[in-house]
Amino acid sequence: MANNMLIGQSGGPTVAINASLAGAIKRAMKSPQIGEIYGTLNGLEGVLGQRIIDLRKDLRSVEDFQRLQATPAMALGSCRFKLPEQPDETYEKILETFHRYGIGYFFYIGGNDSMDTVKKLSAYFESKGETIRCVGIPKTIDNDLPCTDHTPGFGSAAKYIATCVAEIVCDSEVYDIPSVTIVEIMGRNAGWLTAASVLARRENCTAPHLIYLPEAPFDPKRFLDRLRDLGRTTKHIVVAVSEGVRLPNGEYVATAKSGATDAFGHRYLAGVGKFLEDLVRERIGCKVRSVELNVLQRSASHLYSGTDIREAYRIGAEAVSFALSGKTGVMAVLHRISNHPYLVSYEYAGIGEVANLEKRVPREWIAPSGCDVGEELVEYLRPLILGEAKEMAADGVPVYFAFDKTPVAPK
Amino acid sequence: MANNMLIGQSGGPTVAINASLAGAIKRAMKSPQIGEIYGTLNGLEGVLGQRIIDLRKDLRSVEDFQRLQATPAMALGSCRFKLPEQPDETYEKILETFHRYGIGYFFYIGGNDSMDTVKKLSAYFESKGETIRCVGIPKTIDNDLPCTDHTPGFGSAAKYIATCVAEIVCDSEVYDIPSVTIVEIMGRNAGWLTAASVLARRENCTAPHLIYLPEAPFDPKRFLDRLRDLGRTTKHIVVAVSEGVRLPNGEYVATAKSGATDAFGHRYLAGVGKFLEDLVRERIGCKVRSVELNVLQRSASHLYSGTDIREAYRIGAEAVSFALSGKTGVMAVLHRISNHPYLVSYEYAGIGEVANLEKRVPREWIAPSGCDVGEELVEYLRPLILGEAKEMAADGVPVYFAFDKTPVAPK
Numbered sequence: 139m140a141n142n143m144l145i146g147q148s149g150g151p152t153v154a155i156n157a158s159l160a161g162a163i164k165r166a167m168k169s170p171q172i173g174e175i176y177g178t179l180n181g182l183e184g185v186l187g188q189r190i191i192d193l194r195k196d197l198r199s200v201e202d203f204q205r206l207q208a209t210p211a212m213a214l215g216s217c218r219f220k221l222p223e224q225p226d227e228t229y230e231k232i233l234e235t236f237h238r239y240g241i242g243y244f245f246y247i248g249g250n251d252s253m254d255t256v257k258k259l260s261a262y263f264e265s266k267g268e269t270i271r272c273v274g275i276p277k278t279i280d281n282d283l284p285c286t287d288h289t290p291g292f293g294s295a296a297k298y299i300a301t302c303v304a305e306i307v308c309d310s311e312v313y314d315i316p317s318v319t320i321v322e323i324m325g326r327n328a329g330w331l332t333a334a335s336v337l338a339r340r341e342n343c344t345a346p347h348l349i350y351l352p353e354a355p356f357d358p359k360r361f362l363d364r365l366r367d368l369g370r371t372t373k374h375i376v377v378a379v380s381e382g383v384r385l386p387n388g389e390y391v392a393t394a395k396s397g398a399t400d401a402f403g404h405r406y407l408a409g410v411g412k413f414l415e416d417l418v419r420e421r422i423g424c425k426v427r428s429v430e431l432n433v434l435q436r437s438a439s440h441l442y443s444g445t446d447i448r449e450a451y452r453i454g455a456e457a458v459s460f461a462l463s464g465k466t467g468v469m470a471v472l473h474r475i476s477n478h479p480y481l482v483s484y485e486y487a488g489i490g491e492v493a494n495l496e497k498r499v500p501r502e503w504i505a506p507s508g509c510d511v512g513e514e515l516v517e518y519l520r521p522l523i524l525g526e527a528k529e530m531a532a533d534g535v536p537v538y539f540a541f542d543k544t545p546v547a548p549k
Numbered sequence: 550m551a552n553n554m555l556i557g558q559s560g561g562p563t564v565a566i567n568a569s570l571a572g573a574i575k576r577a578m579k580s581p582q583i584g585e586i587y588g589t590l591n592g593l594e595g596v597l598g599q600r601i602i603d604l605r606k607d608l609r610s611v612e613d614f615q616r617l618q619a620t621p622a623m624a625l626g627s628c629r630f631k632l633p634e635q636p637d638e639t640y641e642k643i644l645e646t647f648h649r650y651g652i653g654y655f656f657y658i659g660g661n662d663s664m665d666t667v668k669k670l671s672a673y674f675e676s677k678g679e680t681i682r683c684v685g686i687p688k689t690i691d692n693d694l695p696c697t698d699h700t701p702g703f704g705s706a707a708k709y710i711a712t713c714v715a716e717i718v719c720d721s722e723v724y725d726i727p728s729v730t731i732v733e734i735m736g737r738n739a740g741w742l743t744a745a746s747v748l749a750r751r752e753n754c755t756a757p758h759l760i761y762l763p764e765a766p767f768d769p770k771r772f773l774d775r776l777r778d779l780g781r782t783t784k785h786i787v788v789a790v791s792e793g794v795r796l797p798n799g800e801y802v803a804t805a806k807s808g809a810t811d812a813f814g815h816r817y818l819a820g821v822g823k824f825l826e827d828l829v830r831e832r833i834g835c836k837v838r839s840v841e842l843n844v845l846q847r848s849a850s851h852l853y854s855g856t857d858i859r860e861a862y863r864i865g866a867e868a869v870s871f872a873l874s875g876k877t878g879v880m881a882v883l884h885r886i887s888n889h890p891y892l893v894s895y896e897y898a899g900i901g902e903v904a905n906l907e908k909r910v911p912r913e914w915i916a917p918s919g920c921d922v923g924e925e926l927v928e929y930l931r932p933l934i935l936g937e938a939k940e941m942a943a944d945g946v947p948v949y950f951a952f953d954k955t956p957v958a959p960k
Contacts, residue, residue, distance in 0.1 A: 523945035534934035
């Protein structure tokens with residue numbers, strides 16, 4: 139039986155995806171059943187284009203592994219590649235490459251779409267009588283994969299958001315005039331990231347005062363009423379809003395076109411933060427600004443969560459163990475055992491229960507008002523951001539790990 | 550002689566301004582010549598509105614001082630208040646408050662405008678035969694104050710920019726298709742902050758590939774030509790651009806209205822990053838995005854520069870010593886003695902040489918091409934970002950210091 143391993147990354151970057159890569163490689167290195175350890179560049183694209191590299195070669199020391207874990211984005215590169223529904227010549231080409239490289243174990247680190255790939259390939263290999271084992275390793279900052287308590291990558295993004303919102307709150311308070319600050323946070327359909335802004339609250343700091351997730355309808359009129367109410371007691375109001383909030387009719391707020399909600403009479407192309415900023419300026423008239431937390435939400439490795447990186451590393455390692463014990467067509471998952479103390483176990487779920495499905499924030503975890511999160515959600519979030527990043531800087535900037543990306547022929 | 554001290558903060562926030570406050574208070578506490586230590590809330594507004602607090606009260610332990618140093622924005626609040634050119638009743642009111650509180654030493658931490666206040670007040674007090682000593686303590690992320698080698702607050706902003714650009718570079722490389730990423734950086738007239746993006750370069754990483762400061766004219770046609778040239782050898786191009794870059798005719802690029810440079814035929818209200826993004830999409834047609842580094846450039850205390858915070862603390866302390874030795878109408882400054890090892894001394898400069906003047910990047914520190922920085926500038930920047938932030942987190946988010954802001958009557 140073929141006993142080499144191939145691993146790839148797919149979908150959008152997270153701060154933790156290289157930690158899962160490191161964990162999988164490390165476990166594989168310790169497993170006598172596994173021969174060569176290959177990586178595919180840009181996910182399936184590398185399989186199809188024969189851009190396959192040797193992963194043992196560059197990872198020689200403990201420090202190499204530590205650096206890889208703390209390197210943002212994706213050390214193997216990514217792709218947005220969806221396999222056709224029915225097996226075709228693309229599937230055949232993939233299998234051919236797997237045969238050439240003697241691949242017996244395949245790992246794909248990614249989100250919903252990547253799990254779709256794991257599902258399709260594992261079914262295809264089985265239908266061909268192949269014993270190649272395919273295991274998915276979850277990652278996404280959006281935390282929207284089902285079957286797992288949370289996804290690696292989410293905790294670091296949540297910590298980044300909590301910290302930056304806390305800093306923006308301080309920044310919003312310097313002048314002695316009433317102000318509204320709107321922070322726009324990623325998450326088109328799921329509000330997990332925006333919910334994490336609640337962790338900026340602390341003793342003597344009730345900001346952010348309003349938190350809007352896409353799971354609850356957003357009514358601009360009620361939003362303005364709430365701001366006016368709050369304004370009576372609070373000089374500096376901070377609002378956290380998901381980019382994906384929608385009007386009661388289901389339309390995205392940021393593209394609302396008509397009616398009382400739109401002060402402009404035309405399609406609005408900027409994000410929801412800018413839209414609400416203009417709305418507040420027009421209707422309330424106080425000092426107002428919006429801040430869009432940008433791509434750093436998914437790539438700010440300097441502010442990773444220690445818990446997140448540790449779990450991402452471990453789930454990568456466990457995925458290898460699952461494959462070695464014969465599992466295929468599964469995704470490794472995190473199961474939360476308890477909050478006090480915070481404990482998780484590493485399990486797996488059938489890939490059919492995961493692929494293409496989306497886990498959103500339960501409505502009962504959002505405050506009845508629709509503009510705050512409930513205590514259950516806070517409890518859920520709290521442990522995920524614990525643990526500070528370790529200093530890995532040289533000359534004041536972080537040091538990253540990079541693989542030699544020269545493709546290798548099968549050994 | 551009145552021997553109480555009053556200190557205030559003014560202008561925009563920086564990560565280091567509270568460190569200067571901490572340093573000044575600490576030195577004052579150790580000085581038997583100084584009686585009460587007062588702070589004014591929101592700068593001169595607090596003096597005029599009798600919102601003066603007791604600073605000794607809340608700072609009891611070494612830990613309090615450490616927290617204050619690492620707290621972003623301004624612990625005393627700020628204002629944008631410009632004194633009239635000629636002394637009037639506002640000046641009289643200020644002097645009256647100083648008399649009531651027995652103020653003999655006044656410190657103002659701020660940028661150009663705040664130094665204008667120090668200049669006017671010190672001249673006014675002198676003209677009235679008062680012995681009140683007024684000393685300015687510099688801060689600004691823009692690094693545009695003359696007479697000082699650099700300004701406290703700049704090093705931390707520079708470190709934030711270098712780190713985030715390094716992370717954005719990683720993020721820009723994940724997909725195997727040609728792309729241009731434009732990072733817009735603060736600095737309306739001076740390019741120091743944008744120049745700091747160069748520190749993201751390292752072994753095997755030549756990004757950012759193009760760096761545009763406001764001190765060199767920006768020609769959109771040449772910019773596109775350079776992108777096309779670079780595109781032949783570089784798949785993922787990263788551009789750092791100052792919000793303040795201007796066309797050869799002196800107009801801001803982001804508001805350019807006509808001619809070959811504008812693909813839209815109307816006044817463009819978004820920032821220069823968005824403008825260049827649209828230009829590249831229209832004229833080159835490759836994948837392109839822009840990232841605006843937002844207000845976190847001035848408030849991300851989680852990523853402060855150790856050097857910056859140390860210097861900010863010390864310059865606050867030295868300002869107190871200057872006042873005690875009889876100086877007035879001066880600003881404390883940093884003088885760089887050497888780069889290897891990096892050494893500075895703390896001096897002072899006449900406030901007339903500082904107030905309302907702007908220090909820009911010398912043209913000879915910019916590459917002749919106008920789209921990169923020179924080695925001298927890199928040497929200048931390097932030491933300012935050294936030293937990592939100390940862990941001051943609880944529950945995964947930073948812990949901040951806050952004063953009790955209840956005004957006190959004169960003692």
